Amino acid sequence: MLAPQTPTNEAQRIHVLHSLGLLDALPDERFDRLTRLAKRLFGVPVAKVTLVDDEAVFALSCAGQASGPVPRALSFCAHAIVNDGVLLVPETRNDPRFHDNPYVTQAPFIRFYAGCPLEVPGGARLGSLCLIDFEPRQFSAEDVSLLRDLAAMVEQEMAAVQMATVDELTTLLNRRGFEAAAPQALQLCARMDKPASLLFFDLNRFKQINDNFGHAEGDRALKVFAETLRKVLRSSDLPGRMGGDEFVALLINSSRDETALVVNRLRTAINERNEADRRGYEICFSVGQVELPPDGDADIARLLAHGDADMYKNKHAMKNNSHQEGT
Numbered sequence: 648m649l650a651p652q653t654p655t656n657e658a659q660r661i662h663v664l665h666s667l668g669l670l671d672a673l674p675d676e677r678f679d680r681l682t683r684l685a686k687r688l689f690g691v692p693v694a695k696v697t698l699v700d701d702e703a704v705f706a707l708s709c710a711g712q713a714s715g716p717v718p719r720a721l722s723f724c725a726h727a728i729v730n731d732g733v734l735l736v737p738e739t740r741n742d743p744r745f746h747d748n749p750y751v752t753q754a755p756f757i758r759f760y761a762g763c764p765l766e767v768p769g770g771a772r773l774g775s776l777c778l779i780d781f782e783p784r785q786f787s788a789e790d791v792s793l794l795r796d797l798a799a800m801v802e803q804e805m806a807a808v809q810m811a812t813v814d815e816l817t818t819l820l821n822r823r824g825f826e827a828a829a830p831q832a833l834q835l836c837a838r839m840d841k842p843a844s845l846l847f848f849d850l851n852r853f854k855q856i857n858d859n860f861g862h863a864e865g866d867r868a869l870k871v872f873a874e875t876l877r878k879v880l881r882s883s884d885l886p887g888r889m890g891g892d893e894f895v896a897l898l899i900n901s902s903r904d905e906t907a908l909v910v911n912r913l914r915t916a917i918n919e920r921n922e923a924d925r926r927g928y929e930i931c932f933s934v935g936q937v938e939l940p941p942d943g944d945a946d947i948a949r950l951l952a953h954g955d956a957d958m959y960k961n962k963h964a965m966k967n968n969s970h971q972e973g974t
């Protein structure tokens with residue numbers, strides 16, 4: 648048996664897979680229509696859409712005999728994602744990669760496999776659309792082409808999910824994308840025994856920008872804020888737009904003091920941008936901060952609620968101060 652190779656873009660691939668949140672919704676009925684169609688068109692006992700994660704391969708949809716996660720080292724689909732084009736195994740017992748694979752030598756005794764890699768925009772191959780039979784089969788060039796067409800339909804569904812997790816205006820993760828990606832990042836911190844911090848931002852008097860300068864200028868201000876936020880964060884941190892003028896950032900392996908430094912850097916960068924742009928208004932923000940110790944509560948909804956509450960408290964304190972100063 649030969650172990651599957653690791654894709655060259657593995658880290659990015661896993662990041663994309665986790666950020667889409669597909670693994671959290673297994674099995675996913677959006678894909679069932681396509682696996683049912685594949686099963687019927689090819690007359691195979693099993694058709695699946697699989698996702699190749701770090702250690703295991705999961706079925707996002709399965710028509711026919713369902714199975715639990717498969718260790719990645721034993722999975723046919725882990726081979727399919729590093730194969731150019733359809734991976735075709737007409738008789739597993741004659742294939743040096745699979746002849747002694749336990750899924751071939753023991754139940755369910757796979758004899759035939761065809762898997763087309765599934766790629767999302769950006770180039771990450773997340774898994775495969777695969778056909779399985781318990782008898783050897785011949786698979787014509789026409790069959791290969793049909794499997795490719797069906798895989799393209801699955802890819803379209805995946806791309807739609809990807810679009811649903813990214814905020815179109817700022818290209819940061821949207822709430823759904825952030826809530827899907829953050830728990831994975833927090834788990835990583837817990838495993839590495841590192842702290843994490845969540846920042847919750849809300850722009851101040853943003854409505855006035857819309858009212859005084861128009862919605863398009865409001866959009867521009869949101870983009871400037873998102874751009875600046877991205878610049879001051881490390882690439883391993885996770886920024887997102889929760890909606891309206893609310894933004895968040897999950898800082899990985901960042902202590903309270905380090906996180907405070909990031910906020911300072913952001914204030915400086917935004918002030919510099921305000922100075923440089925001189926658009927008749929200033930972008931400014933209130934921020935809430937929540938720390939998560941390495942063994943802390945990794946409930947992202949609760950963290951967001953705490954971050955929001957802390958931001959709100961700070962915004963009110965700031966508003967009270969400005970009233971007292973008569974501004």
Ligand SMILES: Nc1nc2c(ncn2[C@@H]2O[C@H](COP(=O)(O)OP(=O)(O)OP(=O)(O)O)[C@@H](O)[C@H]2O)c(=O)[nH]1
Binds near residue numbers: 852857861862864
């Ligand atoms: N231009 C633009 N405006 C948006 C967008 N999404 C939400 N808004 C507007 O953002 C405004 C947010 O208003 P508020 O939450 O009251 O914010 P604010 O004026 O910053 O008030 P404070 O936070 O109390 O300072 C609303 O007027 C929304 O219509 C968007 O995508 N683009």
